[in-house]
Amino acid sequence: MKDELRQLLESCIENGSETDLDVLSCLLEAVQKKINRNRTTFIDGILQMERTMDKESCEITIPINPIINNNLNIVHGGITATVLDTTMGSLVNFLLPEGFGAVTNQLNIHYIAPGIGESLRCRAEIIHKGSKTFVISGEAFRSDGKKIAYATATFFIIKK
Known part of the structure; x- marks a missing residue:
């Protein structure tokens, strides 16, 4: 090997x-x-994720580089989805008590503008915090501040 x-x-x-x-x-x-x-x-x-978190929100920033671009030389939509899902899921998992985890049940994304520039920054906030599910909103921004995507996701709470 x-x-x-x-x-x-x-x-x-x-x-x-x-x-x-x-x-x-x-x-x-x-x-x-x-x-x-x-x-x-x-x-x-x-993806070189850099994460900041508190009890209200989570932010993940990644550099834009050729690894994450599609054939149009913009960020691949699947990468945007991955970083949004990771940002939202990180927030949920941060808030859960020991012995519990969260998995994505549903993810909805609206792509608004192309992902270009130096970096992609995703931010997540809580919409609903329940005992069995969380609903989270997320937004993705490029380095010039333009929003490129808006997302919502539902997460199931599971015992580890």
Whole structure:
């Protein structure tokens, strides 16, 4: 396995464009951060999520780079959805007592503008806090402050 991986890595380094090498470097750094336990998941590391949280809201910001762009060179809608879902789910999980977790039951997103610029910032707030479900709203903004998406999600509360 290690020899095959070394050969693959060497081939990518020898044949890749500058953009390819930038992406490869970012992906390898994400894996290294996961290994060092500086990130909780690979997706957290790959997207370079920076999180701030309190009892009322959660914010996650990621840099916009070629890894997350679609073929139109704008942020892929699935990436926007992932960061919104993660932001909203992080808020719910932060508020739950020990021994409980939350999973997404329903996610609705309205895309408003293209994701371009330096970064994508998602913010989540509580709409409803129940004993079995939470309803959360989320918004995604690009670095110039323009809103690019609005979302709502329902989360089931489960015992871990």
